[in-house]
Amino acid sequence: MGRHSLPDEFPAEGTRVRPPVRRRTVAIATMLVLCVATGTALAAQGGLLGFSTSCSDSAVKLRLVASPDIAPAVRDVADRVRKDKITTDGQCMDITVTPRDSYKVADALSTTSADPDYQIWLPDSQLWVQRAEATGKSVPLAPAGNVAASPVTLAMVPSAAKALGWPKKTYSWAELAGATVQSDKIHLGAADPARSASGLLALSSISRSAGKGPQSETQVAAAAKVLSQRISDGDSQVLDTLARGDSGSEKGNPRRNQALVLSEQSAFAHNSAAGSAEHLELFYPKDGSPQLDYPYTLVNESGQTTDQSRAALRFMSLLGEDAGRRTIETYGFRTPDQPVRDSGVKTAGGLAPQPYAKEPPEPLSAQELQETLGMWTITVQSARLTTVVDASGSMATLVPGRGSQTRMDVTKASLLQALAQFTPEDEIGLWDFATRLDGDRDYRKRLDTVRLGDPAKGGGTQRDRLSAAISGLAPVPGGATGLYDTTLAAFKDAQATYVSGKFNAVVVLTDGVNEDEDGISRSGLIAKLKELSDVNRPVPLIMIAVGPDTDKAEVEQVAEATGGAGYQVSDPADIHAVLLKAVMAAASAKAS
Structure with a gap:
């Protein structure tokens, strides 16, 4: 408490009168009462005293x-x-x-x-x-800091964990996925990556762990396809699929899982409540466990x-x-900047030499996560895509920073990279377009939209034929961009050949704006697309404008008429990522 002075100062020396003792005592007592009362009020207001009647009115x-x-x-x-x-x-x-x-x-x-x-x-x-x-x-959202963390792991019933050498044997994410997918005794379950951060982080980690290249990406897509057969709607449902009993089996119910993608905290909560027969044991991948970061x-x-x-x-x-x-x-969480609690890990099912205290890997990038979601959407729903590629003369333009590669060269490479993400059940066709490419028509069907796994005449599969057809695309010298007539024709064809139970869409790639003045206008095209669109047979347009000569508003307006979306990228190499993002977004919109 600070110093308090009386209203009147003492008189000057020589004139000062000593007050009677009683009067002085009363004055001092009054001061103390006032000071105590004032201090009590301040303390109560500041919450320093516990006898305040209620905070509810002012809280x-x-x-x-x-x-x-x-x-x-x-x-x-x-x-x-x-x-x-x-x-x-x-x-x-x-x-x-x-x-x-x-x-x-x-x-x-x-x-x-x-x-x-x-x-x-x-x-x-x-x-x-x-x-x-x-x-x-x-x-507006403003993250202010992280209050907890929990690694994403692979949890197994004891019999399954023992079969894979737990806890002494360690695996990468790709190796764990392969071990569970290839086993007929270990069924792997997870929450839907579109609804679960644990599911998405694990699937993205598997993809990163497998590396790049068509073969690796095909393997990841195949693993995702197997996983999609045993998916739960969300995190709260995935534990309900766990096999019961120490043997990890349950007669008459092949849907039960012996392994689950699970956060350490979820395993902690399960093991804390479960009996010893249903205790989970955790694998922490040697290439690092991504973390839920709250x-x-x-x-x-x-x-x-x-x-x-x-x-x-x-x-x-x-x-x-x-x-x-x-x-x-x-509650089983880790807290930021604090040592890992061995007792908590043990309760969750972790045990050395599993690398449970290893620093988490570099966070997955937004692009990695987006590509995984796109791949997941394709894998789960099976896609039926008519791919329409601009073959106008401007596709022969060199791409800055890529040496002698043209827009068409980079576009083809990106399409082939995207193709590796699709499974044999997906159906992909190919068109190209430029003004008067086929007589008076601005478009040409290069390959029908059929299953990639179907056998092709002369050997091989539809995937092989499609890869060859993409590789054979070439710019048409002097050809202009006949965008509108081509888009309408492709949309009508996709509607006429619509397949129920699949995600049907038309993907249009263009490096310019419509240049066919003799064809349908933009307003006419939009009106016709709205007229033809059928909510019971949806075929969204995914339009990707590539390079500086395109008009983002143009592709957005046309695509939105069908419930689709338009995108613009500066580099044709980005087509792969944007295509997967677009498919994921359009499929999610269809599902909702």
């Missing part, structure tokens, strides 16, 4: 939406904050914690700019924040009051303090 109220796995731990901390009347800037805090699947929150945020009814979002992975922001339509994210911070944003940051700091960390660790 800063916040809603926090959290991934269901971490929600109980965060709720425990919030309850302690409320019970102990811990304050922010002298005000109590009232934090309501609501569990909600991260993919559902990301999807909701990505489709609207309306302010949600919560101020804090705690998903299980940064990738959901990236997905929410990808459309540019979401409310980013504490402020939602539309500029729309929050000063009290709310400061309280949100204050609560995050409490999650990182000793008491908060202990609570989070009690």
Whole structure:
């Protein structure tokens, strides 16, 4: 407490009168009472004393939406904050914690700019924040730090783990996938990578581990195809598929899995509740376990009051303090910048020499994750794509920075790379176009849209024929870009040959704008596409504009008339990644 002076100072020396003892005592007592009262009021306001009747009327109220796995731990901390009347800037805090699947929150945020009814979002992975922001339509999101972590592992029942040499034998992600996919006794299950960060991180890690090249990518796609047969809707459902009993088998139910893609924390929670017969053992891949990183994210911070944003940051700091960390660790999570707790790992099913304490690998890039999602969508749904490639004279233009390679050369290489992602069940056809390519027509069908695994005349398969046809594409000297008539013709053909149960689409690649003035106009094309579109037989257009001579607005407007989307890339080498991204986005839109 600071110094307090009386209203009147003592009189000058020589004029000072000593007051009676009783009067002086009363004055001092009055001062003490006033000081104590003032200090008590300040202490009560600051939350330093525990006898305040209630904080509820003046508390800063916040809603926090959290991934269901971490929600109980965060709720425990919030309850302690409320019970102990811990304050922010002298005000109590009232934090309501609501569990909600991260993919559902990301999807909701990505489709609207309306302010949600919560101020804090705690998903299980940064990738959901990236997905929410990808459309540019979401409310502003501001990750403020990470409050927990959990490695993504491969969990197995004891009999399966023993068969693979656990814990002494270590595997890479690609080796683990191969060991489980090739075994008729170890069935591998996972949550849908489109809805689960664990599933997506694991599948992307398998892809990275397998390396580049057509053969590796085909193997990854094949593994994904097998995995797709044993997929669960989300993280909360995947444990329900686990085989019961120490033998890892369950008579009469071949759908049960002996191995699961699972976070360490999920295994911890399962083992803590399960009997010894259903204990899981964890493989930590030697090329590194990607981590769920739980980013504490402020939602539309500029729309929050000063009290709310400061309280949100204050609560995050409490999650990182000793008491908060202990609570989070009690639930089986790791906490940032803290040593790995061997006891927690052991409960989860980890054991040396499995490299459970190894630093996580470099985070997967947004492009790697997007390519994996595109591949996954193709694998799960089976695609039927009519691919239409610009063969106008401008495709002979050299690509800056690529020596003697032309736009057509780089486009063909990118298409062949994308082809490796498709399975034998997928159907792919090929057209090319330029003005008056085939008599008065601007387009030519090079190869019918049929299964890649179908045998071809003269030997080989449709995949072989398609690879040869792509390699044989060449620019037409003097040919202009007959984009609109070609797009309409390809769309009509895809509709006429529509196959139910597959993802049907038309992919158009162009390096320019429509130059056929004798054909249909843009407005006429858009009107006709809207007229022909059928919600029961959807055929979205995926239009990819390549290079500086294209018009992004043009391809967007035309594609959107069919429920598809238009994209623009500066380098033809990016076609591969954009194609997979576009297929994933269009298929997701169709599914919803």
